[in-house]
Amino acid sequence: MIRLRRLGFAAALLLVVARAHGAEGSYALDVLPAEHRTITDPFTGAELLFVTTAPTQDSNLYFHERSWLADSSMLLFHSSRPQGGLMGYVFATGELVRLTTPSGGLGGPTAARDRNSIFGCRGREIVEVALQIQPSDDPATTPSTVTATERVICTIPEGVNANTALNENADGTLLSAGASFSDGRQGIIVVNIETGEVREACRVPNEAYAGHVQFSRTAPHLLSFAGSPDRLMVVDLRDGSVRSIHRQMPGELVTHECWWINDTLTFCGGYVDGQSHVKVINAHTGEVRIVGAGSWWPEGTPSELARRNWWHAAGHESGRWVVADNWHGDIVLFEGRTCRMRRLTYGHRTYGHGIHPHPGWDRRGEQVVFTSHMLGNPDVCVATIPQAWQREAAEAGEEPAAAGPRAVTNEGGRTTAVPRKDPST
Numbered sequence: 001m002i003r004l005r006r007l008g009f010a011a012a013l014l015l016v017v018a019r020a021h022g023a024e025g026s027y028a029l030d031v032l033p034a035e036h037r038t039i040t041d042p043f044t045g046a047e048l049l050f051v052t053t054a055p056t057q058d059s060n061l062y063f064h065e066r067s068w069l070a071d072s073s074m075l076l077f078h079s080s081r082p083q084g085g086l087m088g089y090v091f092a093t094g095e096l097v098r099l100t101t102p103s104g105g106l107g108g109p110t111a112a113r114d115r116n117s118i119f120g121c122r123g124r125e126i127v128e129v130a131l132q133i134q135p136s137d138d139p140a141t142t143p144s145t146v147t148a149t150e151r152v153i154c155t156i157p158e159g160v161n162a163n164t165a166l167n168e169n170a171d172g173t174l175l176s177a178g179a180s181f182s183d184g185r186q187g188i189i190v191v192n193i194e195t196g197e198v199r200e201a202c203r204v205p206n207e208a209y210a211g212h213v214q215f216s217r218t219a220p221h222l223l224s225f226a227g228s229p230d231r232l233m234v235v236d237l238r239d240g241s242v243r244s245i246h247r248q249m250p251g252e253l254v255t256h257e258c259w260w261i262n263d264t265l266t267f268c269g270g271y272v273d274g275q276s277h278v279k280v281i282n283a284h285t286g287e288v289r290i291v292g293a294g295s296w297w298p299e300g301t302p303s304e305l306a307r308r309n310w311w312h313a314a315g316h317e318s319g320r321w322v323v324a325d326n327w328h329g330d331i332v333l334f335e336g337r338t339c340r341m342r343r344l345t346y347g348h349r350t351y352g353h354g355i356h357p358h359p360g361w362d363r364r365g366e367q368v369v370f371t372s373h374m375l376g377n378p379d380v381c382v383a384t385i386p387q388a389w390q391r392e393a394a395e396a397g398e399e400p401a402a403a404g405p406r407a408v409t410n411e412g413g414r415t416t417a418v419p420r421k422d423p424s425t
Helices: 302-307 387-395
Strands: 014-017 026-028 037-040 047-050 058-060 074-079 085-090 096-098 107-111 117-122 125-134 145-155 160-162 174-181 186-192 197-204 222-226 232-236 241-244 253-259 264-270 277-282 288-292 312-315 321-325 331-335 341-345 367-372 379-384 406-411 414-419
Touching: 058 367, 074 379, 174 197, 186 222, 222 253, 253 312, 264 312, 277 321, 288 321, 288 331, 331 367
Parallel strands: 058 379
Antiparallel strands: 014 197, 026 145, 037 047, 047 379, 058 074, 074 085, 085 096, 107 117, 117 125, 125 145, 160 174, 174 186, 186 197, 222 232, 232 241, 253 264, 264 277, 277 288, 288 406, 312 321, 321 331, 331 341, 367 379, 406 414
16 A cells, blocks of 8 residues: 555645635526437437537536536536537526636536535636526527526635646535645645635645546545556545555556445456456455456457447446446446446447547436537537336346455456356355
8 A cells, every 4th residue: 555645634734714705696697599409329229418519519527527416407518619618508498508707717617416506616716606597488589597606615825726627525515626736746635615724635746646636425535536656546534644545567557537336436447458347446445346347359459449448437326337438439338236238329439539428427327428429529418328227227236336246356467357146046
């Protein structure tokens, strides 16, 4: 276990205590006409809702961020269109909303865990923007009304620059962000959402840090970042410890981690060039299991191997599903209980070209959002899981892969998958 720094959070470096401002007034947001389009995947039968269809570059939030509002009324996304930036899709009407403030746009956004708010960075300020949506009965003639109420949580102190998206912890008390410091090193800051207090969680050498800062979905004191040479690094805010939870073998691929359930993270990786399973690791024990197997064969071309191996993966907080993408833009699901793979939709990217899908979850475990090139431009697409699949997954039981469908041991760089005994036998 690697420990880079130990600093009790209660005694951690207090960067600033910023008095949280009250509401700074409300303002109406621009609402644009719907441009959505719905089709059915011809191979899988899944319903595909293209939230955007304009000839611009539109993309979903990064896969480990919350992009649906708490009541599922709006989806957040990014757009390169004029006066775009952060935008929202209103599910009730299909309209689009420009999510900005009178003092500027919002960077590094994430949707709040338990209320219809967005957290984002505006210059050196971290702000919360609460949204109230009044859908129109006839949006073609009268646009819906979306009202924003803004609160400045804090101002990041001089000498510290946030450089990742914000991420909220499991009990809704803290936000995290990767940061660069005036001494040239990198690290993580955490912000108390109620008081605006900013503290340093950890600081590491530049070569040991690669961003991807995110909180556990179940333990409010645990967060992770992408490190080097070991990718999977976890910080415990209770004592400030920074540790590697998986010692990488030479040549081993470990990438695109995402917190799941029971203090586990999904990630993609393998021990042979071109091979990448979807795996799940216990953050406390370091035990690794395969939830979605990739494939490898000596004669496979890079393009062929990329069709059968995985690059980004995220599990829904219910434990029922894990979604993954590949370099061809195929979106697949793995059942959390059985590890059964289902191809949700095909062909949303040309191999070697374009934005990766980066699939993420809705709040209910019913829909997946990703970036698609199927219509010719990068568009935001939402795929709905067929109800028949949901019923079958429910009948299989709710025990997730984190409980152990396959144990994995590393022997001289080789991966050994051991099937777990079925408890019913």
